[in-house]
Amino acid sequence: xxxxxxxxxxxxxxxxxxxxxxxxxxxxxxxxxxxxxxxxxxxxxxxxxxxxxxxxxxxxxxxxxxxxxxxxxxxxxxxxxxxxxxxxxxxxxxxxxxxxxxxxxxxxxxxxxxxxxxxxxxxxxxxxxxxxxxxxxxxxxxxxxxxxxxxxxxxxxxxxxxxxxxxxxxxxxxxxxxxxxxxxxxxxxxxxxxxxxxxxxxxxxxxxxxxxxxxxxxxxxxxxxxxxxxxxxxxxxxxxxxxxxxxxxxxxxxxxxxxxxxxxxxxxxxxxxxxxxxxxxxxxxxxxxxxx
Amino acid sequence: xxxxxxxxxxxxxxxxxxxxxxxxxxxxxxxxxxxxxxxxxxxxxxxxxxxxxxxxxxxxxxxxxxxxxxxxxxxxxxxxxxxxxxxxxxxxxxxxxxxxxxxxxxxxxxxxxxxxxxxxxxxxxxxxxxxxxxxxxxxxxxxxxxxxxxxxxxxxxxxxxx
Numbered sequence: 001x002x003x004x005x006x007x008x009x010x011x012x013x014x015x016x017x018x019x020x021x022x023x024x025x026x027x028x029x030x031x032x033x034x035x036x037x038x039x040x041x042x043x044x045x046x047x048x049x050x051x052x053x054x055x056x057x058x059x060x061x062x063x064x065x066x067x068x069x070x071x072x073x074x075x076x077x078x079x080x081x082x083x084x085x086x087x088x089x090x091x092x093x094x095x096x097x098x099x100x101x102x103x104x105x106x107x108x109x110x111x112x113x114x115x116x117x118x119x120x121x122x123x124x125x126x127x128x129x130x131x132x133x134x135x136x137x138x139x140x141x142x143x144x145x146x147x148x149x150x151x152x153x154x155x156x157x158x159x160x161x162x163x164x165x166x167x168x169x170x171x172x173x174x175x176x177x178x179x180x181x182x183x184x185x186x187x188x189x190x191x192x193x194x195x196x197x198x199x200x201x202x203x204x205x206x207x208x209x210x211x212x213x214x215x216x217x218x219x220x221x222x223x224x225x226x227x228x229x230x231x232x233x234x235x236x237x238x239x240x241x242x243x244x245x246x247x248x249x250x251x252x253x254x255x256x257x258x259x260x261x262x263x264x265x266x267x268x269x270x271x272x273x274x275x276x277x278x279x280x281x282x283x284x285x286x287x288x289x290x291x292x
Numbered sequence: 293x294x295x296x297x298x299x300x301x302x303x304x305x306x307x308x309x310x311x312x313x314x315x316x317x318x319x320x321x322x323x324x325x326x327x328x329x330x331x332x333x334x335x336x337x338x339x340x341x342x343x344x345x346x347x348x349x350x351x352x353x354x355x356x357x358x359x360x361x362x363x364x365x366x367x368x369x370x371x372x373x374x375x376x377x378x379x380x381x382x383x384x385x386x387x388x389x390x391x392x393x394x395x396x397x398x399x400x401x402x403x404x405x406x407x408x409x410x411x412x413x414x415x416x417x418x419x420x421x422x423x424x425x426x427x428x429x430x431x432x433x434x435x436x437x438x439x440x441x442x443x444x445x446x447x448x449x450x451x452x453x454x
């Protein structure tokens with residue numbers, strides 16, 4: 001039994017912005033409670049985007065609109081392909097392409113803060129990309145298929161064979177969610193050292209689109225987290241949802257208790273963690289296959 | 293569509309302040325006052341901001357910066373002068389290097405007096421600014437923002453004179 005189908009992909013395209021926005025609202029509420037504040041309403045991210053959409057859009061370079069639209073389209077495509085049950089490798093390549101469009105959005109502004117943030121974002125991509133690709137390979141070794149549909153329909157949850165991959169993926173999830181200590185290129189929190197990083201020169205409607213793209217991306221990322229848990233049994237679906245929530249809570253907690261790191265530490269730690277978790281797990285799974 | 297007033301993002305600029313008002317501005321975001329309850333975010337980016345909050349008097353050095361920040365903010369936008377120095381120049385009004393309040397360079401919508409301005413009065417000023425933001429949004433939609441601002445400035449001037 002698998003829930004991955006074209007109906008699920010369509011559901012993602014329509015509902016992901018609402019779920020993603022709600023998740024961001026939950027993040028801000030939980031963060032506020034952790035800091036002893038009341039915090040904004042759960043619907044605050046929707047008010048924010050609605051306001052951004054109503055504001056004047058100051059365009060620095062007309063290429064920006066094209067890049068941002070491509071970013072949104074490819075992020076949505078990535079998620080739709082994933083929830084359709086498509087090829088995991090294609091899903092991850094499409095995510096990288098979306099990321100590159102986002103980098104180009106910032107670098108085409110030709111402004112110092114945006115350019116610096118664009119370079120940092122490329123560096124972040126270099127830091128997390130090995131783990132992302134390894135995760136796809138891990139799923140293949142564990143289930144014998146790259147197709148999300150088949151992976152989710154396996155008899156055993158992926159995490160049983162791939163605990164190292166799961167831990168490694170959690171680490172890079174902090175980079176992908178743009179949370180402390182890895183919010184180098186841009187983040188939700190105001191007063192970044194790079195003004196607003198990648199978003200510095202975006203305003204109004206274009207900025208609203210970027211927010212929506214992030215919501216799409218977050219829902220997709222938690223889809224991948226859930227994929228580690230899903231198997232052919234129906235009860236794995238609620239378990240996957242609970243695991244996703246716990247992982248999100250952990251990310252928020254880490255975000256609130258840590259300061260931003262320098263790029264060298266981000267880069268080396270991401271690769272070391274990838275080597276210690278993903279690569280070691282990969283070797284063990286490969287040996288098991290040989291032993292069979 | 294939700295009203296703009298549900299998500300006021302504030303850009304805070306310290307012109308030539310003694311930091312007294314700046315500390316009070318930041319106090320608004322602490323657990324005691326928690327302005328984020330109302331969606332207020334203290335952003336560092338003029339292109340994302342709705343409310344321009346200026347503390348301190350204006351001098352020759354920061355004059356262009358204030359103008360630049362104001363120009364970079366997308367419409368509709370509201371300017372709030374926090375503290376007596378930003379309102380009129382305060383005790384520094386007659387000094388050779390101070391030009392006066394923030395209204396010497398950009399049109400100010402709300403004046404928050406005090407030395408230093410209390411967090412309560414700053415929040416009160418922001419609430420007033422939010423109301424003006426909605427009015428400006430409506431004016432912008434009807435294409436009469438310039439008209440509205442001219443009338444608004446005139447009204448302010450009459451109030452100050454009275």
